[in-house]
Amino acid sequence: MSPSSNKTSVRVEDRELTLSNLDKHLYPDFTKSEIIDYYVRVAPVLLPHLKDRAATRIRWPDGVNGPKFYEKNAPSHTPDWVRTVNVPTPGSSKGRKSLDFIVVDDLPTLVWCANLAALELHVPQWKVGPRGKLHDPDLMVFDLDPGAPASIVEACEVAKLLRDLLAGDGLDSYPKTSGKKGLHLYVPIKESRRTSEYAKEAAERLAADHGDLVVSRMERRLRKGKVFVDWSQNNPAKTTVAPYSLRATDVPSVSTPVTWEELENCDRAGDLRFSPDEVLERVDEHGDLLEPLLGPHKQSLP
Structure with missing residues (x-):
């Protein structure tokens, strides 16, 4: 790890990630570093339940006592190695016919989400295929x-x-x-x-x-x-x-x-x-x- 200001570079499997504000309290007594550590340690049982499912992330950038926002679309700064899938969104409040959702298939993507203060990960009851086909619920x-x-x-x-x-x-x-x-x-x-x-x-x-x-x-x-x-x-x-x-x-x-x-x-x-x-x-x-x-x-x- 090489710290720089409030940022830290870390290798997660085969990806290089930049983590920020690791000492920030996103819960009153729980820091972002502890959140990332939890998600890394629970990943072996968590990731299979996220695999192939379009994830909605709920983010609290200023912690649980601050404002939250639901993020369905992959943000513009999403790394190119993060898997995304285009999903129709009829009735979208923003008038979008479809959105590019993130699929949390691997540990680097999970850590990247946690670094963005995505405390909660929500998924549908259906999967997407390797070429983006939306399957019926399983x-x-x-x-x-x-x-x-x-x-x-x-x-x-x-x-x-x-x-x-x-x-x-x-x-x-x-x-x-x-x-x-x-x-x-x-x-x-x-x-x-x-x-x-x-x-x-x-x-x-x-x-x-x-x-x-x-x-x-x-x-x-x-x-x-x-x-x-x-x-x-x-x-x-x-x-x-x-x-x-x-x-x-x-x-x-x-x-x-x-x-x-x-x-x-x-x-x-x-x-x-x-x-x-x-x-x-x-x-x-x-x-x-x-x-x-x-x-x-x-x-x-x-």
């Missing part, structure tokens, strides 16, 4: 969002009910925390255009059977004390925070894969809140709990 996701005074404890109850409903349709599901107050439930599937349709129908079935705890409609007024089963993230235009991504909370937290046993034993919100160091320890112990999303075990929607 994942289905449910976002379980508790409305106060409900918490992640109630979200765990709903996750178990949803797991059983999906199992009744022959579908295995895998949970992770959102890194904030809720949970995400993933279902690996054979490529299908029906994910949004099926997910909505499943959420409505769950709400019909457990109306005291579950709501499937978007209106916020309906969510008090209940858990909103958000099926809409299966819309191809939407994204979900990636497994192992940091979240922009006052204290660094991570969207963390968890076991069903942990959900069964969740008695208070803090039980399922994990710091970067805790996540790295969990990876050492468990490996990637969401590895089934990556393998050949793809299920057909009923």
Whole structure:
């Protein structure tokens, strides 16, 4: 490494990167250097979940207490070795018919994103092929969002009910925390255009059977004390925070894969809140709990 002013040159695999402001606190007690170190160390389990997916980065250049902005388009200073893919963006607020998205396929790209204060990495449920073809979704996701005074404890109850409903349709599901107050439930599937349709129908079935705890409609007024089963993230235009991504909370937290046993034993919100160091320890112990999303075990929607 060769420091120059507030910049440092570093070799990441076969790329030379210039990192800046490494001692800047992007969280009150967590510096950019520590953020980059976390992403480098978690990369072996994170990168497979980012591979071949067009990434939306949420950036906090002045830290989590400053303004944020969503970045979909590759910025003009994107290195030529960073993979990009052109994706149609109908209904874009900027009137663009398509944007060049970044695909975080390797460690240098991940470090480059972290250096730009991209604390959160969000991806869709579909992949892009090697020549830029957009595939149909190979994942289905449910976002379980508790409305106060409900918490992640109630979200765990709903996750178990949803797991059983999906199992009744022959579908295995895998949970992770959102890194904030809720949970995400993933279902690996054979490529299908029906994910949004099926997910909505499943959420409505769950709400019909457990109306005291579950709501499937978007209106916020309906969510008090209940858990909103958000099926809409299966819309191809939407994204979900990636497994192992940091979240922009006052204290660094991570969207963390968890076991069903942990959900069964969740008695208070803090039980399922994990710091970067805790996540790295969990990876050492468990490996990637969401590895089934990556393998050949793809299920057909009923």
